[in-house]
Amino acid sequence: MSKAAISISIPQPLVDIEGLTVHFGHADGGRPVVEDVSLIIHPGECVALVGESGSGKSVTARTLLNLAGNGARITARRFRLAGEDAMRFDAARWRRVRGREIGLVMQDALVSLDPLRSIAQEVGEVVTNAGLLRGRREIEERVIDTLARVGIPDPEIRSRQYAHELSGGLRQRALIAAAIAAGPRLVIADEPTTALDATVQKQVIDVLSRRVRDEGVGLLLISHDLAVVAEIADRVHVMRAGKVVESGPTAEVLSRPRHVYTRQLIAAVPSATSRGTRLSSARVDFEAASGSGDEDGQPQPIRIIRDPLPPRPVVSGEVVLDVASIGKRYRRRKGVGGGRETFVALDDVSFTVSTGEVVGLVGESGSGKSTCAKIILGLLKPDTGTVRLLGKPWSDIRESERRALRSKLQYIPQDPLSSFDPRYRVSDIVAENVWGLSRKQTLEHIVWLLDQVGLDSGFLDRYPRTMSGGQRQRVAIARALAAEPALIVCDEPVSALDISIQAQVIDLIGELQSRLRTALLFISHDLGLIHHVADSVLVMKDGRIVERGPVDDVFFHAAHDYTRTLLAAVPGPFAAS
Template sequence: MTTDVITTSIDEQPHELDPNKPLVQVKDLEVSFRTQGGDVHAVRGVNFDIYPGETVAIVGESGSGKSTTATALMNLLPGNGRISGGQVLIEDKDISKLGQRQMAAVRGHVIGYVPQDPMSNLNPVWSVGFQVREAIKANGLAKGRKEVEARAIEVLQQAGLSDAERRMKQFPHQFSGGMRQRVLIGIGLGANPKLLIADEPTSALDVTVQKTILDHIENLTRARNTAVLLITHDLGLAAERASKVIVMHQGKIVEAGPSRAILTDPQHPYTRRLLAAAPSIASQRIGATVSEDAKDEGVIELASIAKDRHEEAEAHAGGAVVKVEDLTKVFSIRRGGFKSEDLTAVDNVSFEVHKGTTMALVGESGSGKTTVARMILGLETPTSGEITVGGTRLDKAQGKELFDVRRRMQPVFQDPYASLDPQRSIGAIIGEPLKVHKVGDAKSRTARVEELLDQVSLPGAIAHRYPNELSGGQRQRVAIARALALKPEVVVLDEAVSALDVLVQAQVLQLLADLQTELGLTYLFITHDLAVVRVIADEVAVMEQGKIVEAGATDEVFANPQQAYTQRLLDAIPGSGLDWAV
């Protein structure tokens, strides 16, 4: 993937600011939300400064208060939220005392914003060009139709879209995730702000796209001397991109300081938990150790999971449970009128997954890895090739034989919010496979559900609750419990931890490793996150444009990649560029 050339307009010269004077001063900030049960204090006594041209990262899990702090800086809290104490000074002006008209002048011109989800933050019924033009008009960046149009094209070009003029007429759904995020970056930086707030700007993107997007932000902000506040839950990404890291937990700052000091010598137990649980950190073997006291506090150390997991797999690996030979999938894509063309999504792919081990299929979005998983699960029909599961050819299996194969192989999908029926109780969701396959009676199914909840470390009382009452991590545990209901041999996990915070992700990875050891499970792990692969997988196959370009033992592929594409994926892991990684 090439990095586009970034240009700076004549009217976007670097900001001339005093480098020794804070651009932003947050003093004893308190943020509260009014609820039916009284006020909820989301941010409590937060203090920090941001200097011109400086990149500061706020890290923490969901609910820690980091995004609320960011929105308070722009005075964009929800209707029931308010700054209930302290001050936010932007260029010595207290934003809580500014009127709507004054605050509108601050947003865009002084503070730019790149929100988290590019799909929900771009209106799907308006063209991309229309939305960029509206932002330019709102910020008063140009007057007259031709000037606004020219400025919109320039903004998108600076954000990395080289064919911006043609792209202006397209709609958000016609853009990839990376392209949509570039549009938001263009809008956020369009008014040449002095501070850019980037709230999880790359959490939904592949590592290579993520690196490109962050490089674009860094190049643009460096050229303009723009300060950056980066909100993230990935400590490796924060350490690589920011000079200063602020760690938030339960609405408070528990630790702050230079990135290197935080990473190599964390002082607070919560920071140690984040550090040990970050796959990007564990995969690079950064030289920070987790003390015995920290382990006693419940710290999950992913590096230890990886070591124990690989030793266990070597001791108990068996014959091939899943065999894929010369697998090909061709889709017919409509091109207007009655015309269509063929798209080869999977091209002559072959691999084996051995009993009791974990095989990871990795690659960028569009590489074909999820299509392979769908064919193995029987959700897509191969154009050609063979899939054998437990000695049974899927293309030859019919009726009861196919039904039995599906019983031996179960999926866990990416989104724990979408993969659970919101209208059914947790007990009914977990017990559904037992009912479909007519396993046992009602009493034995209830007992099996209780056993499964215990296996995934959830209390039995959850069986009577509904998905909307659970956290993301709890929902994914429910999805795993459902997959285990029929005691399968193979579990196919499609991006099963990518939507989770690092602490919850670490808990789920630990759970998967424990269940594999206890039940002798075989995993096929589909992911774009090579940091997670280093922790969980024994074998890895790297896919590019529908083909497997490299495969082998995980440690060997990571230590000695043979293909430039694999090396690019490894280089894009957040934290891989740190000069103190060992």
């Protein structure tokens, strides 16, 4: 009787894998991309996979849907999904698994969502294919309810829109809605919060947490954001080069990591305590970490050591950028009743950026950050107000008149690959911003620029598609620096990068900024990163600046309720404040 009681009380694992190995023929020299990985996920449990790009996280997760990729050869000592032997599944059985039993949330919503279909069609298709509802009205109600549950405002309006009409944060939430609409027992979330600001990120975490906690759904979370992992995951597996190097309860792994690689990942997270230091130099005081331990014999919490960045130049009083009372309004469609309404994207926004200054710009998706950046870059004309660059008119003149000053204002995008001409090699990309030099001098200057960003001459003839995300971002920085700008607008320049690559790029920006005294307008949803890099910060909400000031003052002594809400939404032990 005792044994029977025990067998009934322990739920059957949704995922029970032992010794998973995945090969792709002769790729990577014949080495497996995933090697001897074991994974168990129970109902009502969140398990996280963390590690750098190429560590095998996504391949491991996609294998659960038989989507590891063309040519994948999968072996395992045990591979069971909800008690069934998945190694025996045929194509039809795998089709029933996808969406109905296992939902998948991808990282890049713009690629994953069909540009020719409305959000309602995207989410409704999942419900229809699962055979849950048949009536049109019932399906519409499920779509609206699901969009609301993932924090999409005005879900009836948004359901009628297309992916390109939504902000990055709203697109990602729509993708999450599609993954959970059919009520799968297991959800695989592959970097689900990478592009989201703190408050929206919290909404998404709350949605996923509720499904785990209240509905007994299993969640496999893949993320390089350790704060998100700390907030939601029960257990964590740290992967490197296809292998799990450390695993255990999340609180234990993140507070008392045993493996060197895990310690390096944690040490590279930017925050207030890392200001003025090189993130990529972060290391653990092994003597302290491997000491006698606490009274339970556990290792002591890690102590992080970092090397300092070069001293920052004193911010001068010379104004590089002067934004004065700019406003922008749009006409957009209403929801169910039709018609059009006025949407205020920006309202009376004013600020300045001085030589050598780093100004952070934060706010949730839809707050006006991107619209503000487009106006500053001269890509969008404000309805009211003006922008002046280096004391000269900028926003209210024709593009032909801007050309003399255009080189002084540069841009580092979130996704450099989409900003590069796919026909161009690295040398062509950087050369776009080099003028007045002979061919030989141009080549020498490009080599020097690549050296400044940690790339050698071997990259000159490379195409960006053959490079890693961190390498592409370095090329984007070299292109921006080639023009010797007075101001660089950095729009989420590291949000899609792994922790260690992010640390390298942030260190590079900080070092070059210190040496060249270039002003930066740094846009990010990562408040810890803003606290690390910025001198001052602007907080935006609903198209207005609601708080501004030195970064320590704003983050440690926030005056506005919205700023406090943003700070409170930063998950886990890695909070900005």
